[in-house]
Amino acid sequence: MILSNFKVIFWDFDGVIKESVGIKTAAYLGLFSGADEALIRRIRLHHEEHGGVSRFEKIPLYLEWAGIKPDADTVTEYCDLFSKTVLQAVIDSPWVPGAKEYISANSGRQRFFLVTATPQEEIEEILSNLDIESYFENVFGAPKKKTDAIRETLESREILKSDACMIGDSETDYTAAKGNGITFILRKTAENAKLQKFCEGETLSDFLNE
Incomplete structure (x- = not known):
């Protein structure tokens, strides 16, 4: 007790x-599904080792790793897509x-x-x-x-x-x-x-x- x-x-x-937690992991990887295996592995490891860190910090970092400029519009687009992917899945988990x-x-x-x-x-x-x-x-x-x-x-x-x-x-x-x-x-x-x-x-x- x-x-x-x-x-x-x-x-x-x-x-x-x-x-x-696994739902969030899959969602991050799904945002970069066309990336090479090394990047996918890097994102997975970072996310799993930094649980509890906001997507507003992770997504700009992952965009940089993917060679995508993390300007405000792009970050918002990716964050919105992430939210749509995880919301109902979290409720149903x-x-x-x-x-x-x-x-x-x-x-x-x-x-x-x-x-x-x-x-x-x-x-x-x-x-x-x-x-x-x-x-x-x-x-x-x-x-x-x-x-x-x-x-x-x-x-x-x-x-x-x-x-x-x-x-x-x-x-x-x-x-x-x-x-x-x-x-x-x-x-x-x-x-x-x-x-x-x-x-x-x-x-x-x-x-x-x-």
């Missing part, structure tokens, strides 16, 4: 609430086992905040479709940085750092939690094997026993 020790929980979304049940059962006794790299309007639409938006006091999506979202919430809500934790599956989540002095709980996945090796503290695979 790791989570019961905390009054406040900051949740990541992809890979923590929904099993949607499987829940991380026990996540929905834990959130719905405990939102009355714990305070939940969502921090994600998914764009603000998109994550709000996803949560509305999943009918779980009411469980979170605040939802923070891109372009808001996770570190800033946590810091501002702790300060504005006068939350003790010892009362709060962050559940994430990426180095970005780990850095956001540690940078704010709160406990980090790693949701272990096949994609974050490297993070598991150096991540200190509690881990979980699902929420079935929480």
Whole structure:
């Protein structure tokens, strides 16, 4: 019962609430489906090692690698295509086992905040479709940085750092939690094997026993 020790929980979304990390990976690769294998491999590795980083940072970088000038119009075009590709697929993706049940059962006794790299309007639409938006006091999506979202919430809500934790599956989540002095709980996945090796503290695979 790791989570019961905390009054406040900051949740990541992809890979923590929904099993949607693979959907995002496929979408990034699909944007450059005609590229050579070396570029595809480079994009896959970068995305998997930088989970939790916004598409607004990744897509301009991948365009540069592909030899495409990442001007504003081109970045917007690729980001829009990415969004159209992933939105419904994320909604339809499987829940991380026990996540929905834990959130719905405990939102009355714990305070939940969502921090994600998914764009603000998109994550709000996803949560509305999943009918779980009411469980979170605040939802923070891109372009808001996770570190800033946590810091501002702790300060504005006068939350003790010892009362709060962050559940994430990426180095970005780990850095956001540690940078704010709160406990980090790693949701272990096949994609974050490297993070598991150096991540200190509690881990979980699902929420079935929480």
